[in-house]
Amino acid sequence: MDTIAAIATPLGTGAVGIIRMSGEKAREIAAKIFEPFKLKSFSDAVPYMMYLGKLECGGVRDKALAVYFAAPNSYTGEDVVELHCHGGAALLKHVLEGVCGSGARIADRGEFTRRAFLNGKMDLSDAEGVIDMINGDSAAAVNAGYRLATGGVSAAVHALTSPLLDVIAHMEAALDYPEEMEEETRLSAKPVLNSLIEKTGKLLSTCRAGSVVKNGITVAIVGETNVGKSSLLNALTGRERAIVTDIAGTTRDSIEETLEWNGIALRFVDTAGLRESEDVVESIGIKRSKDIAVSSDIVLFVVDGSRPNNVKRAELLKGLNPDTPVIDVINKSDLQSLSSAEGLRISAKTGENLDELKDKIVAAVLGNSIDAGGELITSLRHKEALERALASLISARDRFDAVPAECTLLDLRTAYSAYGEITGDTADEKIIDTIFSKFCLGK
Ligand SMILES: Nc1nc2c(ncn2[C@@H]2O[C@H](COP(=O)(O)OP(=O)(O)OP(=O)(O)O)[C@@H](O)[C@H]2O)c(=O)[nH]1
Ligand SMILES: [Mg+2]
Incomplete structure (x- = not known):
């Protein structure tokens, strides 16, 4: 070389x-x-x-x-x-x-790491971990990159491919033997397939948490005008980022600010207050607020606790994906409460319950999906490969008794090849080129 x-x-x-x-x-x-x-x-x-x-x-x-x-x-x-x-x-x-x-x-870009991969110093997924560590913008993202780079995901995938390879080898060998033997091999393959299907499904179930860890959580702050959304953004981030006044309709454009909480990046987006408006600019802002709520990972629905409650919550949150979690936040807890709304009482003015709010956001999005010690799938490429492996394994299992062994073998080889794309064992040149083109020079 x-x-x-x-x-x-x-x-x-x-x-x-x-x-x-x-x-x-x-x-x-x-x-x-x-x-x-x-x-x-x-x-x-x-x-x-x-x-x-x-x-x-x-x-x-x-x-x-x-x-x-x-x-x-x-x-x-x-x-x-x-x-x-x-x-x-x-x-x-x-x-x-x-x-x-x-x-x-x-x-070239990434050529050092590419050589490391070609020389067997690391798997393809390890190399992707190196990029993730460099690009990670929160402690959790960096640490997920580290786990990937140090072979966490590749070990998890190897633990799946080696029993699969055994099954393939046995079934291939049995093809040339009498029928009873072929039958026996096929039967012993069944429990292995079931276990592989279960384990692959388990890995796939970590994708949501993996994406949160890698990309952070986008939190839309929505509600009627003057409830204190911009004050909340400022209080959370400790900066006078958004303009705050007692005039309803102060915020017209969305304002984004990121902070790190327990290692996870929280991207807060303050939005224009929701109300009927004749003003052209404000109306565009309100349309934008709704779009942001729809595309975010979680919505904070803020009301003003010092005002009698006449909030049309359902109407304002219309169009939201039913899977998007909504946290009801009752602001201005430092004032006398006149609202019957239910939710977490906070004060953007005094800072009351803001840490609890951040905890609640992380818990609502992640739940208990981070299994300590387990691997997290953070890459879309890995997710897609696992999905293809799973589909082929399920097809092999479900048609097991109905089709000749050759057909089952075809499915199993497809699954093997999909797993191998993750570690690089079966990845083609195009995939490898794409991965290394994302590297910086000198890495
Ligand atoms: N006492 C008290 N006042 C608050 C609190 N939060 C906000 N306010 C006041 O409420 C008013 C409106 O605050 P904003 O943060 O501009 O409200 P907003 O929801 O962003 O309003 P729009 O941008 O118009 O939609 C301001 O006068 C704030 O000082 C709070 O926790 N306690
Ligand atoms: Mg505002």
Whole structure:
């Protein structure tokens, strides 16, 4: 394999900037451009040790650190060298040019990780975990990426494919034998199929929680005008984000703000108060409020507890997906209560019960679907592959006694191939290209 190189740190100014090389010539190139202070040559470098020295390359000089990771014990499985330079954009650009002039070429997006996959250092789903860790915008998302990257999902899938492969092998072998033997093998396959169907279904049932963990929860704050929706957004996020006045119809456009609660990203969307309006701009805002409520994961329906209750709740929430949870929130608990509405009493002014509200939001969306220690499916690609595997397994089981063994085998091989797409065992080039194109340069 040729030697690839890239700047592994973000472009811009920083304390440190890292140039990474992978391939046969990595150490040789490093030895040409980097003189360690305490060694005659970088060719004598002990792997996994950092050396301080002079880097001279691409027309620039730097006092830098270099480290050599010897194949196969490196990220890519090949010889890897990292040059830890000072983090200047021009400096790094010139060093990279110099490195490429010495026999490396610039790496494509995700090419380091792609090589790691091709060299068997990680499964395809592990590689996707690496992207998720980098892109994760909450602690829960990062941790789900970590679980994926460290083989959680691939182990769960391997636990399904190995018994399936056994069944396939036995059934294939039995095809050539007398009928009783074929029958016996077929019968012993049945309980395995049932167990695979159950386990695959269980994994699929974690998709909703997985999506919440990865993407966060979108929370629409809706209600009549002046009930304190914008005040609630501001109180929750601790910022004067939305304009608050005692004039009904203050908010016209939706305003979004994200906070993290117990590691999960909560994306609150304040909306225009719902009422009959002749005003063109306000009417567009109200239409938008309804659309946001429909597309969000959960709705906070806010009423003003200091006003007699005449809220047309059902009418205002019309069109909502019946599966979308709604939390009734009675705001202004610091004032005398005149409302008979039921719900969680809060005050955007004093902050009363706001933490309880955030807990309630997470519980309403996730329920107890996060099984501690169990794997979470966070990727749509994995979900689709599992669904296809499940459909084929069910088809194999349900037609088991009615069709020849060859037909059952066809279903089982389809299921096996669907599982294999997740780990990369059976993924085709196109899937692999798509996955690595989502990586950043230098990863
Ligand atoms: N006492 C008290 N007043 C509040 C509370 N929350 C909001 N208010 C007041 O209620 C009025 C309306 O607040 P907003 O946050 O603008 O209400 P809104 O629901 O966003 O109103 P629209 O944007 O018009 O739909 C303001 O005068 C707020 O100061 C609260 O918890 N207690
Ligand atoms: Mg408002």
